[in-house]
Amino acid sequence: MPADGASRVLDTTREAFDIKSAGEALRHVASGVTIREADSAFSLHQRTLGDDRLRLTRLRTTGFLHAHVDVSGYVAVGRVASGGVRAVSNDSPLDVSAPFLLTPGSAETWSSTADAEAIGLDLAALGAFSGRDLSSAGRFPHRGALTSDLQDHWEATIAHVSRIFDDETLLRNDLIRQAAVDAVFAATVSTFGIDAETGESTGGSAAVTRATDFIDDHLGEPLSVADIAAAARLSVRGLQSAFQRTLGVTPASYVRAARLVAVNRDLTSADAEAITVAEIARRWGFAHLPRFAQHYRAEFGELPHETLRR
Incomplete structure (x- = not known):
C-alpha cells in the first residue's frame, strides 16, 4: 500500500x-x-x-x-x-x-x-x-x-495547489492531496534543477507490467509517482521513460485513464437521486470538475451527468 x-x-x-x-x-x-x-x-x-x-x-x-x-x-x-x-x-x-x-x-x-x-x-x-x-x-x-x-510554471502550480489546500474537503481527500503534492514536487525538481540522470536502467515491459499491476491494485488509494516507481523497481525518471516508450503515455496519464474508467463504472451503476457527479469524481481523485468533465467526454463521448442520468 x-x-x-x-x-x-x-x-x-x-x-x-x-x-x-x-x-x-x-x-x-x-x-x-x-x-x-x-x-x-x-x-x-x-x-x-x-x-x-x-x-x-x-x-x-x-x-x-x-x-x-x-x-x-x-x-x-x-x-x-x-x-x-x-x-x-x-x-x-x-x-x-x-x-x-x-x-x-x-x-x-x-x-x-x-x-x-x-x-x-x-x-x-x-x-x-x-x-x-x-x-x-x-x-x-x-x-x-x-x-x-519554469518559474511561471512553478507559480501556476503553487496557485493551483493552494486552491486545493484551501478547500477542506479537497485537502482531506487522500487521492487529490497526493496528486497535488506530486505536482509541487515535479515543478520544484524541474524549476530549481534538482533532477538529474541517475544512470539506472530505464526498464522494459516487465517493469511497466509491475507498475500497471500496482496501479490497478491500489487505484482507490493515494498513488505517488515514487510509489509506482518503487513497485516497478525503477527510478522516477526510469519509470517515466519506460511508460513513454512502452505505452506512449506518462504514469500520471495512465492513472487518470484508469480512474476515469472507475468513475464511468460508478456513474453507470449509481442512483442519480442519491449521489452527484462531483461526489463520484472526488472519490476517484478528481478535484477540478470542469477539467474532469472534459477528460471524461473525450474518453466516453458524453458528459458525466449524462452517464449518471442514463
Whole structure:
C-alpha cells in the first residue's frame, strides 16, 4: 500500500506577539528556528496547510524580525508578496524578488512588515520522487528558477495547489492531496534543477507490467509517482521513460485513464437521486470538475451527468 495513505493532514493557524511565542509558532513549521531579534511592534500570523510530505505556510508579520534557521530534513521554497525581506542560505545571499530555495544547512532572514509564503518539502519524500540521494547541500546547485518559463510554471502550480489546500474537503481527500503534492514536487525538481540522470536502467515491459499491476491494485488509494516507481523497481525518471516508450503515455496519464474508467463504472451503476457527479469524481481523485468533465467526454463521448442520468 502507498506509504502516504496514512499521511497526517495539517491545517493550523497560529498568532504570536512576542519573541517566545513566535519562536514556538515558527518551530511548528521548521524545527530549527531561533529568533535572534524582534522589535516591540512585532506580531506574527501563520497558517500551515498540507501533510507530512509538503507544508504550505503563509506568514504575515508586522515590525522587525531576525531569525536563524537550521534547515535539516527538508528543503523550502520561499516567496515574498510584500514587505522588506533579506535572506541568506549557507552564507549565500538570495534574490527574494522571485521564488528562492532554502537548502539543507543554515539560513537567516531579516524581515520588516512582510507577507510571505514558505513551501516546505520533506527531503526523504523529495528524494524518493526524484530518484536521487538529496542528503547534502551540494545536490542543490541553484537557489533560483533556471528560466522564467519554469518559474511561471512553478507559480501556476503553487496557485493551483493552494486552491486545493484551501478547500477542506479537497485537502482531506487522500487521492487529490497526493496528486497535488506530486505536482509541487515535479515543478520544484524541474524549476530549481534538482533532477538529474541517475544512470539506472530505464526498464522494459516487465517493469511497466509491475507498475500497471500496482496501479490497478491500489487505484482507490493515494498513488505517488515514487510509489509506482518503487513497485516497478525503477527510478522516477526510469519509470517515466519506460511508460513513454512502452505505452506512449506518462504514469500520471495512465492513472487518470484508469480512474476515469472507475468513475464511468460508478456513474453507470449509481442512483442519480442519491449521489452527484462531483461526489463520484472526488472519490476517484478528481478535484477540478470542469477539467474532469472534459477528460471524461473525450474518453466516453458524453458528459458525466449524462452517464449518471442514463
